[in-house]
Amino acid sequence: MSAAIREVAEVYLGPGEFRFATCPTRLRTILGSCVAITLWHPQRKIGGMCHFMLPSRVRCSTALNGLYADEAIELFVRQARAxxxxxxxxxxxLFGGGEMFPELQRHVAFSDVARLNVNAALEMAALYRLDLIAQDMGSTGYRSIVFDLCNGDVWVRHQPIRTLN
Incomplete structure (x- = not known):
C-alpha cells in the first residue's frame, strides 16, 4: 500500500558541461554570469541541460564544446535528432546571466559577460526556432538550478548581490 520509491539519478553540471538524459534524472548546476539552457520533450520525457560560459569562439577544432552558447545549442540539436x-x-x-561584480562597472571599463551570455541564449533560441516557455536571467548574483526530466520542472533559487551605495 505504500507508494513505490523511485530511484532518481542526480547529475551535477560544472561550467562547460552538457548532459542529455531520460527520466528519472535530475540535472543540477550553479550559475553566476553563465547561462543554463534546458530542453525537455514532454511526450518522451527526455532532454538535457548545458552550463555555458561564453557566447561563442573562433572554431579551432571540429569538436563541439559546451562552454559556448552556439556550440551547446548544436549539441542539443544533434542529441534531439539522435x-x-x-x-x-x-x-x-533559460536561466542565469547574473552580473557578479556590479560595483566594478562604475569604476572599471570591461566587457559585461553576463549580458553577452543572456543575449546569446536568446539569439540561439530564435535562430533555432525553439519554444521558449520560461526564463529567469539577468539581475545580479547566482542561481541554483534543478531540472527534473520526469516532468520538465525547473527549480530556481536566486541569490542577488547586495551592493553598497
Missing part, C-alpha cells in the same frame, strides 16, 4: 525527435518539439527554459 533520439529521433526534432528540436522544435522541445520546451526551452
Amino acid at each position: 533520439h529521433r525527435t526534432e528540436p522544435e518539439e522541445y520546451q526551452l527554459k
